[in-house]
Amino acid sequence: MARILIDNVRKSYGAVTVLHGFSLDIRDGEFVVLVGPSGCGKSTMLKILAGLEDASSGRVLIGDSDVTDLAPGDRDIAMVFQNYALYPHLTVRKNMGFGLKMRGMKAAEIDRRVVEAARILGVEHLLDRRPRALSGGQRQRVALGRAIVREPQAFLMDEPLSNLDAKLRVHMRAEIAALHQRLGVTTVYVTHDQTEAMTMADRIVIMRDGTIQQIADPDTMFRRPANLFVAGFIGSPGMNFLRAAVTADESGARVRLYGQDIALPPAAAAAAQRSDGAVILGLRPEHLRLGGEGPITFSVLPELVESLGSEKYVYFAIPPEHQLGGEAPSEEERRGDMMIARLVDAGDIAAAEKLKLSFDPRNLHVFDINTRNAVREES
Amino acid sequence: MKARRIDRVLLYGTVVLTCAMLLFPVYWLFITAISPPDTLRSFPPRLWPEIAQWQTFATVTGQRPIGLWLWNSTIAALGAVAISMAVSVFAGYSLSRFRVRGGNSLGLFILTAKMLPATLLVIPLFGIFRSVDMIGSLWSIILAHSTLIVPFTTWMLKGYFDTIPRELEQAAMVDGCSPLGALFRVILPVATPGLAATALYGFVLSWSDYAYARTFLTNAQTNWTANLGITTMKGEYITDWNEISAASILVALPIIVIYLFLERYLVGGLTAGAEK
Numbered sequence: 163m164a165r166i167l168i169d170n171v172r173k174s175y176g177a178v179t180v181l182h183g184f185s186l187d188i189r190d191g192e193f194v195v196l197v198g199p200s201g202c203g204k205s206t207m208l209k210i211l212a213g214l215e216d217a218s219s220g221r222v223l224i225g226d227s228d229v230t231d232l233a234p235g236d237r238d239i240a241m242v243f244q245n246y247a248l249y250p251h252l253t254v255r256k257n258m259g260f261g262l263k264m265r266g267m268k269a270a271e272i273d274r275r276v277v278e279a280a281r282i283l284g285v286e287h288l289l290d291r292r293p294r295a296l297s298g299g300q301r302q303r304v305a306l307g308r309a310i311v312r313e314p315q316a317f318l319m320d321e322p323l324s325n326l327d328a329k330l331r332v333h334m335r336a337e338i339a340a341l342h343q344r345l346g347v348t349t350v351y352v353t354h355d356q357t358e359a360m361t362m363a364d365r366i367v368i369m370r371d372g373t374i375q376q377i378a379d380p381d382t383m384f385r386r387p388a389n390l391f392v393a394g395f396i397g398s399p400g401m402n403f404l405r406a407a408v409t410a411d412e413s414g415a416r417v418r419l420y421g422q423d424i425a426l427p428p429a430a431a432a433a434a435q436r437s438d439g440a441v442i443l444g445l446r447p448e449h450l451r452l453g454g455e456g457p458i459t460f461s462v463l464p465e466l467v468e469s470l471g472s473e474k475y476v477y478f479a480i481p482p483e484h485q486l487g488g489e490a491p492s493e494e495e496r497r498g499d500m501m502i503a504r505l506v507d508a509g510d511i512a513a514a515e516k517l518k519l520s521f522d523p524r525n526l527h528v529f530d531i532n533t534r535n536a537v538r539e540e541s
Numbered sequence: 542m543k544a545r546r547i548d549r550v551l552l553y554g555t556v557v558l559t560c561a562m563l564l565f566p567v568y569w570l571f572i573t574a575i576s577p578p579d580t581l582r583s584f585p586p587r588l589w590p591e592i593a594q595w596q597t598f599a600t601v602t603g604q605r606p607i608g609l610w611l612w613n614s615t616i617a618a619l620g621a622v623a624i625s626m627a628v629s630v631f632a633g634y635s636l637s638r639f640r641v642r643g644g645n646s647l648g649l650f651i652l653t654a655k656m657l658p659a660t661l662l663v664i665p666l667f668g669i670f671r672s673v674d675m676i677g678s679l680w681s682i683i684l685a686h687s688t689l690i691v692p693f694t695t696w697m698l699k700g701y702f703d704t705i706p707r708e709l710e711q712a713a714m715v716d717g718c719s720p721l722g723a724l725f726r727v728i729l730p731v732a733t734p735g736l737a738a739t740a741l742y743g744f745v746l747s748w749s750d751y752a753y754a755r756t757f758l759t760n761a762q763t764n765w766t767a768n769l770g771i772t773t774m775k776g777e778y779i780t781d782w783n784e785i786s787a788a789s790i791l792v793a794l795p796i797i798v799i800y801l802f803l804e805r806y807l808v809g810g811l812t813a814g815a816e817k
Contacts, residue, residue: 235717247708251730264717
């Protein structure tokens with residue numbers, strides 16, 4: 163187990179820079195998840211950490227030693243790959259013991275560790291099989307086993323669950339989290355799935371285009387997103403965004419939404435001043451409630467209702483004056499100018515039938531249109 | 542239903558026709574070998590001789606050093622394959638894995654070399670071998686065959702390595718292998734079917750050569766390869782076609798046997814890329 167320090171790591175391929183000064187201090191025993199869309203640089207960062215790619219500049223420290231220029235095998239880390247990367251010509255036993263054999267460990271000790279790891283992961287009965295005779299879940303366990311027998315200073319995991327079906331993914335997610343609790347080994351986990359990040363991480367690092375957007379624990383990431391991108395990325399379905407004109411006077415900043423005045427933090431007035439008098443408001447789908455009990459109430463005409471059994475996703479149009487248009491962070495986040503309400507135990511709801519919804523303005527997030535950063539009072 | 546039956550008839554018809562076209566020359570070679578010489582030109586030709594002369598095989602092996610020729614062919618083919626594989630494993634792996642300046646052009650250059658006819662290289666190779674006093678030595682055709690085989694095997698192996706996920710050697714490196722160690726401990730064992738198919742292909746290429754052997758070995762009878770030896774059986778005035786046919790069968794036999802035993806391996810190796 164060890165602390166990992168990534169200090170201002172940059173990576174360029176010719177003129178293309180894929181990592182812009184990545185810095186992160188990972189505590190001993192911490193489970194850190196790097197998350198972001200495809201091409202954000204998260205896997206590149208993990209490979210630099212593993213020594214499979216060279217950093218263009220910057221340093222990587224594992225424990226007390228600077229490993230920036232060390233070969234992968236000399237870094238005392240173990241890695242789990244997306245496609246498991248089990249050696250197809252070796253049995254499970256030999257796959258798991260390969261790294262130990264390469265380090266010159268005695269056969270008896272290798273066998274003891276392999277059997278112990280296999281017992282922890284429930285793959286003892288598979289030890290003499292080859293990888294092709296295993297199911298996806300079993301392969302995943304063996305890949306984890308190959309990592310844990312090494313008893314390394316850190317685990318690096320590169321989207322290890324993305325090749326599994328949805329049900330098994332949920333199961334293995336819990337197993338990896340339990341394994342981390344049991345072994346307490348520092349773990350850096352890469353995924354594009356925000357649910358995995360939220361459920362497993364001690365801390366999440368959200369990346370986009372090679373830069374860190376926010377580093378925080380899952381709750382903070384959800385409640386206090388640093389910017390529009392994080393707000394849209396975390397949460398499922400993602401946050402709703404509306405453009406709103408701000409009026410400012412001595413009493414503070416206000417917006418008018420669905421015919422009702424809503425007070426915003428005074429900092430919103432300054433942000434609006436910089437962007438044609440408007441801000442972007444964010445409201446999570448789960449903060450919309452059915453009925454008129456909330457402080458802000460309005461009626462909508464659902465255009466689509468998706469039922470997930472225990473909850474319903476209700477899609478309705480954003481009023482034209484609140485649509486983001488070209489200011490949307492991305493086409494997916496714009497969602498064709500639709501808002502989503504996530505309603506639990508909502509009963510029967512039909513599309514094209516008027517529906518009353520409400521929300522508490524304290525749940526609104528405010529973003530600067532120009533900087534895309536969250537607008538908050540200094541605390 | 543009717544359309545399906547027509548499809549089947551067409552399919553089987555094509556298979557039978559193709560097999561007949563491929564196998565008839567082999568069958569005719571065999572018939573020629575066991576027919577008495579005076580019946581070979583009879584008309585209409587007989588599909589099976591009245592009296593099968595099995596002793597032709599004994600005669601030809603007794604009169605000609607077929608065993609020595611086969612041995613020489615084997616040495617030449619094994620030598621050429623060994624050299625070619627040693628070169629093309631590294632060349633194919635590099636082309637598959639490393640992005641270097643000019644890498645693509647280098648690959649295309651090798652591909653172009655593959656397209657050159659063997660006879661084009663005979664004269665320059667002859668010049669080189671003569672200058673190093675290698676004419677007549679088996680080494681001459683071992684090296685000459687390697688120049689033929691390497692472009693083929695490099696591209697075959699590059700294609701095979703492309704189908705092996707990079708994560709395998711990355712996992713091996715994280716497990717403590719050097720890049721070369723990962724190649725030898727993980728990638729090559731995984732690539733065994735591809736290596737076998739490639740080696741076999743090279744072996745056949747060398748075994749079936751005539752042009753190089755004829756040019757470099759003609760004056761060294763003890764180093765004649767099987768193909769070269771057989772052609773010397775054709776006399777100026779009299780040619781025993783049944784003996785040439787018998788010798789040809791004996792020369793083709795090792796390759797046929799290898800194919801029969803390794804056919805599945807070979808097809809697996811050649812089509813591995815398609816399953817990606």
